[in-house]
Each structure stands twice: as structure tokens, then as C-alpha cells.
Amino acid sequence: MIAVRELLLSRRRRDRGVTFAGPEGTSSLSYDEIVGRGIDFAREIGRRAGRDRFIGLIWMNPSIECLIAMTAVVLAGGIPVPLHGYAAAGDLRRTVGRLEPDVAILSPDKLDLWRRLQAGGHRLAGRLFDGASGREIDAGDGGAVRERRYVPPDETCMVFLSSGSTGEPKGIMLSDRNIASNLDAILDYTSLSDEDRVLITKSPGYCSTVTGEWLAAQAAGADATLTGGLVHPLELARLVRDHAPTFLSTVPPILQALADSAKWSPEEWASLRMLQVAGGPVPHGTLVRMADRLPRAELIFGYGLTEASPRVAYLPYGQLRNKPGSVGIPLRGVSVSIVRDGAEAARGQPGEVVVQGPNVMLGYYGDPERTAEVLDSRGLRTRDIGRMDADGYLYITGRADNAVHVGGHTIYPEAVELALSECPGIGEAAVVAVEDDRWGSRLVAVIAGEGSASERELHAWCGRQLQPAMRPREFRFVARLPRTPTGKLDRVALKSLAKENRHVHGR
Template structure:
């Protein structure tokens, strides 16, 4: 079994059931499944074969859902990419990921017109019209880009009876690029089995059924949304209430209008909902469950949110390399604020010491994970794969502890990783950009508390030229980094603290910021 086959079975059982709602339009499972088959057939007509790589450079929309499942049904491997990445970041992933077809918004087509000389492996760009585009306007005829096709054209060229090739459970279905400590993203290969098992186990654990209406506000290109708020509901016959971009006003409206039953978000979203002046508790009264992940939710926020809106918030834990979910607070036992919960179905978590030996209850060690959800490895990175997966166990790099009832607690996140609004920012990646500036001698980046986004990026710089300004350096970063990775604070120092071997001490720098506050 895989996601594509499961969608077809769900559509066969509930052809007239609403699969998703988007901007006032409703689409049934029968219509969705037909569109998926047509798009898959259209990809095949372009020469896409089993195992070829297709990138999704899209926000939350039906295009993403159809593009994802259509590519999977065609036997392709899907690479979701954040559409707000810079050209440098997008270009690296497309080239490293050996992408043949890119599915993207028409607004980004000019970007590919400029980049196409450096994207020799990309054979086609499939553009998706934004809702604001004039009815009937065909941008493919306006573009000078020779590889451009329209999404509607590809769907129209396919057949609703297209079935696609046979897929093995070990075939790679999705490659998720995550920033590595080397500064270059690593592609976590998730197999058909990884994706299907985690979506099914999450659906079973959270009791998601065809009666559920799930608010899909998290970015679809992020693995949290991909599994919890997209794949799990669709395989259960539930309905997606797709939100193009997060807005407290839209969330309250959707929840009230369509009697939403499940909301999934990162702590930043809960904070904005809680602080929204016009947030009416009655608008959320249909919710049976709120799911939080991406980073730890402050216990005070969790309790305040639950008290104000009278709804349960269940925190969980996951990472891209595990498809992603490994833990959730159970629904049939007490929820423990501050905990990431217990093992989900078929997944085992364990806390170990540096020798890989399990530590006693209550002691801190590294969290490792085992189960059908653990990735196949990093794309074209055998050494990194071997260092991360040992004897079938995925070493997360996160420090954790377990209590006597089997509840896990994250003590500290991956060393030095910064979480801005639920997005991972690795200091080294930002530092690489800063070091490339001709007037920067040294650079160090740390995460500091931020009331709106959980954490913010704070950079410490030693200048070669005292004329270098914060404004100039910020503008430079905007050219090379996605918006959420750009330092919100830049501080100039005469020198950076180092240990006896010359290593820059990020912890000491972070303490300086915290002590100021």
C-alpha cells in the first residue's frame, strides 16, 4: 500500500465526499482522484518515468495536493521546496536533487527565465495560475522560457483512467531538504513505506476519521503539514480546509463556518490566535483537538490557550528524517504539559548515552528513533547517512529524558539550531553567507527568544572595515537567504569569544544577549 493507492481507494469509497475546501470552492474525492490521474498521465506524456524527480515550489493550494499525488502516481520522487527561498537556495536543491520537472506559481516563472542556464537538468517548468490572474490569460504564450507548460494543459492531456507503474515500498517517494551543519541542505529520502506508515499511524493515534475537517494552515512543503494535516486526513477520508497563508481571522472564520474538528500548528500560530483581539471562543467550539509541533510550546501559552478556547492541545515531536512523527501526547491518557508524549504506533523512541546504551529513567541523553517511518538515508550522502542511522536507529541529535510512564521530554534542541516560527535555521548556513561578505572578518549566529516567533536570529560580526553598517549587511543577507533566516539583530564586536582551540563559543555569545535582557 502507498499514498496514491490509498487515495484512489478512499475516492472509490467516498466519491462525493468533500476532499478539500479552498477559497470558497469545494472539491470531492472523486474529482480529486480524477485530477491526480490526469496529471500523472500528463507527466508521463512529458517523458517522466518511475524514479524521476519532480519539485514542488508552491504554497498551500490544490495545485500542491494534485501535484504531489499526481507525481507519486506517475512513480516520480517529489521534492517540496519553500517558494520564498532565494534563487541560490532553490538552484542548489534543484541541481543537487537532479530535478527534471518543476511545478511552480506563475509569479515565479521570471525567476526560472533568469536561472535556466544554470539548471541544465530541468526539462520542464509547469506553471500554476494564481487566483488573481486574469481569466483566460495564457502566460505560457507570453513567456520567453522555452521549457514552460501550464498546469491545466498537463491535466487536460492526461486520462482519468491512468494508473501508473507498480511501486515498491522501498521506492523513494519524497526527498525533503533540511539544512545541515555544513551549511548545505541534505536531502532526506522518504520511501513509500515511510510516508504511508507515518500518515496511517498518525491518523490512528489521533483518531482521525472521515468525519474530521482539518484546518491545513501549516505550509504544505513542510513535513509537519505534509503528514499530519494533509496525508493523514486524506487517507482517512477527512476534509482539508486549505488556508493559503496563516491568518488568525481566516482560521476563526473557517473553523466556525465549516465546523472544523482539528487544527495543527506551531506555537507561534497558537500565540497569534490567543492574542487576536477578535478571537471568539465560540468560533472554535467544534474543535476536538489542536496539535502543536515544530518547537516546544511554552507551558503558560498552552494552558492559557486551552483555558480561553476550551480545547485540548496535544504536543508531539518529529523530524524530517522520521517522516516526521515519533511521539504525541496520547488522547486516551493524561496529557502532560511540556512533554512531547509517548511512542506513536509502530515507532520506538529511546534515550541513550554516547555509547548508544539506554540511560535510566529521568536521565538526559540523546533521543534515538526506530520504526517504519525512518528515512532510507540522505540523497547522495552515504557518510552522513552512516553517521545518522546506526543499526536501524535514527540518531536525532536532540537531548531528551523519559519519565517512569514513558513520556518523553526534549531538554535541548539540536545543538545551536534556531527555530523561527517553526522553521529550522542552522547558524552555520547563515554564517557562510556572512563570511562571504568582503568586509566581514568573523561571524557567529545564535538564536535568542522572540515573543512572536519563538526565536530570532542574532548575528555577531567582527568587521574588517568599521564603515560596514547593519543596514548594508542586512541588505546583503536579503540577497542570499530566505526571509526567516535573515538576522533580525546584528551586533558588531571587536572579537568573538573562543576556547583554547580557537573554536568560537556560541553559548557565551547567547548568554551575553540573555543577560542584557
């Protein structure tokens, strides 16, 4: 197993590299050039970071420069924390407050918002760099080395952010071994090679993009094409036609839209040999429909979570039709058990999905309590409910908590409720997911009590505070929230309320 740092330096195929396909045309850099620029940038950052194992927040749009920034932070000995380019101000403020970055690397268009937050009295980061030019910007908070409230374990390689149930972002700390082992296992079942061309359309802020796409391509010596993100699911059809990738990973809502659309022709996808989909449930019929339209490609459905670096299981293509509803078998080196009432459940019986293996995270950044809740002697508690069939195939059937899937994201209604509760002029707020054909689930917020905030104001507030997948799509106004006899929010009643009041608008 090769370490991430060595992998980045190894440049297995110096002639291969990354192409950025943007609206103004394409630009390419070889892995050799990316690493070269990463080394130069690392020297700059390393000189100014103030400590050896510094935290480097990277808030950039998808771009080759973003990959260079991540490379540079690793090579300089720091810990990169990629944030999605589309993160909202509220996300950024909470993330910075928790992680205390020593260094921040920004796309130039993020500077305005950064300065506004700074003017609002938020301490953001010691040193600020322009990710496009690799130069320091004279707008950091002075760069004074300060005491951290929390020092991540020495073996931490990267930190990925994920929303939690408390509204505070969870910083998922992954070690070198976590990432490298998962990368190895992914290369094993995908057989990615230097003959492949990987199309990357997801944000580099996701662990699955970093481990399963970018690092996988670089380790295999495959060419990669990076795009600035999708404005519409069907845009992917055009990107595949134009860039002729052999390998593509996507999320359930995009697959759903493609499977249902007659606007693209499978002949235009003839280059594709493997299509991976992970990030939430997909109806079996959709997988089969898509597989039927792409007879030359292997459609691989998978299961994972960032806490597992991220991939846990994959459904081998040959079993796609034989195992309807299954997310497949564990990756090489990973094992999965089903735990019920503190003991391993009998085969076929439902229980919590628990993961063991070298890919299980170190813990949550600065949060030993929540770490202890999910990491125990049995392994990583996923909070997913599932069962295992007699052949060892895993099925995910539900959640042990309130989390829902929206557009490939795991969203906690509690976190959205918290953000809403901070909105001026609001009474009580509860958030529930209702089924949605396109996105799996759609969030509906139910607002109760004597608030004055209008629906418009609520939408605007959420737009500033929450990343897109977390924003309620509709608001309902009621006199009071449904509660159980013990006073807890009745989420089942809430759901029917959200569905019933569909067309009633209060304000």
C-alpha cells in the first residue's frame, strides 16, 4: 500500500494528467506539472503556516488549481480540509469556528464573502492564499501562531466535512492508511488503469471524489477530465458525449434523471466501460433500466460513507440483476456486520450496519463524545439499518436516526431546524422529508407559533445559511407542532402534516 504523499509524488504516468473543461474552453496539466506546482506552492505555504501539522482550509471551485492546493497542503505536511465551492456563508463560519484553520486557500471569487465575514469580526485563518496564483493575500488575520483548542491525531491525512444532527459540521478525520487502503480496494474492483479516462463532475469537497476519482485516476495513471459541476442532471449526457470517458461516478438523482430521459442516445456513451453510482438508495428498476441502455458498460452500485473513506460495499456487475435491492459485498479488506441489541444479528435479520476495516476513520475532529458514539469495539456504527443475505450481500433498509437522503447527500433534519431557529422572527420550526420522484426526498419546513418571518424571508435566510441540499423547498405554517405525549417532536405526524398541507400557504 502506497501512502497518499508518495502517491501524489509518484506520477506513475508523467504524460497523463488532468483536463479542466470549463465554459471558456479546456486547459490541461500533466500530473508532472500538477505535482511540480504543488511542490512550489507547498514551499510557500510551509514557510508561513506557523506550525508543522497545520490545518489548511481549501474553499475553491472545482478546478485543477483546487487539486494543486490539496496536493500542496499534503506535501507541506499539513492537513487539507476541502470545502465545497458552493458552501454558504453560514457553513463557512461554522466550519472555520470549529477547525481553526492556520491557512486558508481560496478561489479569487470567494474573497469578497471572506472579507465580509472578516469585517463582521470573525477570526477566520492565520494566513490567506489565492488558490489560483498560489500567492499569499495580505488579508489574513496576522498569522500569529495560537493555541488550538484541539490537535488532531498525528496520523490525520485529510479532514472532510459532513453535516451532523446538531447543526455543527462534523470534521471527519481520515488517516493516510484510511484513504490509501480504500483507494487500493477501489482500484481492485474497478481495475482502473492507465488506459482509462475518468470524468469527474462531483465536487472535490467529497471524500468519494478525492479517493474514488481524483486519487484513483492519478494512482492508476489514468487521464482525468474535471468539470465545474453540473447545472442540470442531463448536462452529464453532453459531457460524456464530448469527453468520451471510460469511467464515471455519479449520484442517485443524476442516474435517475438519465435513466428516465430520452434526450440522450446510448451510442454517444459508447466510450464508457464503467459507471459507478453511490450516495443513497436507487430503485432496482432504475439500475436495470440504465444498465439495459448501456450494454457495453458495467454499472456498479455501491455503498459508503465518509467515515469509511468512503466505500464500504459494491455490487459486482454480474450480480446487478440477481440481487435486486442489494448494495453488494464488502470491498477487499473491509468487513460488515449487522448488530442488533448489542449482538450480531442472525443472517437475514435486520440490525445496524457496522463496518470494520482499515478504512474506518480516526474520529470526528474535536468531538470525542460523538466519536465514541459511532466508534466502538465492533467498529464503525453507520446508523444505517440493513441485513445480510445467505450469500453475504448487504441490503440497506432504513436509518436508525432521522437522517434522509436528498440528492446524494445525507441530511439531518435537526441541523436544518437549528439553522431555522436562528432566523429572526420565527417561532418553532420542524423539518421533515417527503418523497420526491427526482431527488429521493424533498425537505419541507413546518413553522409554528407567533413568528413574523415570511416565506420569502425564510427562503432567503436558508439560502445564506445552508448549502443547497439542506434548504427546505417548501414552508408550511401551522398553529403548533405535533408532539408525542412525552413532548418530543412527532416526526411521523409531522410528515403527514407536511403532505396534507401541501397547497396551503399561511403568509
